[in-house]
Amino acid sequence: MSGGNSLDALIGRLAEDGKPVKRLRPPAVRAVLWLIAALVVIAGIVAYHGLRPDLMETLKEPGEMVSLCAAAATGVAATFAAFFLAVPGYSSRWSLLPLPVAIVWVSGLGIGCYADWLRFGPEGISLGDSYDCFQAIVLTSLALGVPLAILLRHASIVRPVLTAAMGGLALSSLAAASLELYHHVDARIMDVVWHVAAVSLVVALSSGWGAASANRLKG
Amino acid sequence: MIDDEVDLRWAAAMSAAQAGDRAVYAGLLREIALAVTRYCRRRLPTPEDADDTVQDVLITIHKVRETYDPARPMRPWLVTITRRRIADRLRMLKRRGTHVDLEAAENVTFDDSRANEAETRLSAGELRAAIAALPPGQRQALELMKLKEMSLAEASAVSGVSVSALKVATHRAIATLRRTMGARDGGS
Numbered sequence: 001m002s003g004g005n006s007l008d009a010l011i012g013r014l015a016e017d018g019k020p021v022k023r024l025r026p027p028a029v030r031a032v033l034w035l036i037a038a039l040v041v042i043a044g045i046v047a048y049h050g051l052r053p054d055l056m057e058t059l060k061e062p063g064e065m066v067s068l069c070a071a072a073a074t075g076v077a078a079t080f081a082a083f084f085l086a087v088p089g090y091s092s093r094w095s096l097l098p099l100p101v102a103i104v105w106v107s108g109l110g111i112g113c114y115a116d117w118l119r120f121g122p123e124g125i126s127l128g129d130s131y132d133c134f135q136a137i138v139l140t141s142l143a144l145g146v147p148l149a150i151l152l153r154h155a156s157i158v159r160p161v162l163t164a165a166m167g168g169l170a171l172s173s174l175a176a177a178s179l180e181l182y183h184h185v186d187a188r189i190m191d192v193v194w195h196v197a198a199v200s201l202v203v204a205l206s207s208g209w210g211a212a213s214a215n216r217l218k219g
Numbered sequence: 220m221i222d223d224e225v226d227l228r229w230a231a232a233m234s235a236a237q238a239g240d241r242a243v244y245a246g247l248l249r250e251i252a253l254a255v256t257r258y259c260r261r262r263l264p265t266p267e268d269a270d271d272t273v274q275d276v277l278i279t280i281h282k283v284r285e286t287y288d289p290a291r292p293m294r295p296w297l298v299t300i301t302r303r304r305i306a307d308r309l310r311m312l313k314r315r316g317t318h319v320d321l322e323a324a325e326n327v328t329f330d331d332s333r334a335n336e337a338e339t340r341l342s343a344g345e346l347r348a349a350i351a352a353l354p355p356g357q358r359q360a361l362e363l364m365k366l367k368e369m370s371l372a373e374a375s376a377v378s379g380v381s382v383s384a385l386k387v388a389t390h391r392a393i394a395t396l397r398r399t400m401g402a403r404d405g406g407s
Contacts, residue, residue, distance in 0.1 A: 006274070007252060007270070007273065007274060007277075010274055010277060010278070011245055011248045011249055011252065011277065012245070014244075014245075014248060014277060014278070014281045015241045015242075015244045015245035015248060016241065017281070018236055018239065018240075018241045018244040018245075018281075019239055020237065020238055020239035021237050021284055021285040022285060023237055023285055023287075023288065023289075024285050024286050024288070026288065087286050088283065088286060088287075088295075088296045088297075088299040088300050088303075089287075089291060089292075089295035089296035089299050090295075154283055154286050157279055157282070157283050157286075157300060157303065158299055158300070158303055
């Protein structure tokens, strides 16, 4: 495949195939459009389950409010990061954007868990219905993940794994935030374990998908 | 890789290419191929690897040309794509057992302003004499890397010396030259 002739031939072929293309919208615009679509899907899921009856009561507690807002903010920040990372020419430092709010979110879960431990002791570690949280986060992430994967497909050129990991974080944190609207989350240890497991699974699956799509593109 | 004037010209050409102007697109790809070839040859062990990588870069540009926003500079977009393809090539070479230093490939020249300053103050004859006086290992490393402009991997292949030993030898050669020339300047 080396040599001037083959390069000229390649350039000839590419130019011949140079039909007009629709320029991609700026990453910020695409991120906002996807977030609007995600909001509609989440609204549908919440409407299907119905808002939890004690929602307003719960949100009066600062810890709960912070947890919900931090999860949602992590989702929004990770979405922006993923859309910027997917386009060649933008800095990898975009991946740091969700970090501060993600720390607030995860430490909020941890503090809730610790408070629970102080109140209930080892009995706080119960499996309960925490597995439902895991399922809900994974399923919601899958529903939102398909359109996101299509929109981020260009990332396979530049930073497939990092972009997909950010996409996975966006999906799972938005799913976790929506879960708090229709499902009572205790912040007990097992809840936190299932939350973290679900988020990790979605991020890992997304990263694997990113690496695989990069290999497909090269073929 | 390219200066601001070229960047502006290429941005306009890519905008026309996105609109379907095939002649402008072919011209742009030819210019990009030249610049990317130079860039790749400094970072890959053989000209063949560089040429293959240039073709990969052009194919990638073609596949993702809609991601370029002409309102933004072309250089970061192009460099991101080129680096990615170079990294892929280096990984492939490593899998095949070719000895490459991934970190060194990103940094084949020395950004030592004091060394460069010293060089500009010297006449060519003085520099040749100073290089000739270097220990053989340092002289060879310097000749391959700085005078023949080989990458670390190429210099390693030619000399049979490991990449890390070459890095050390080149740094030491420059340090010795700086000392020698500094002493000479001080004495004159």
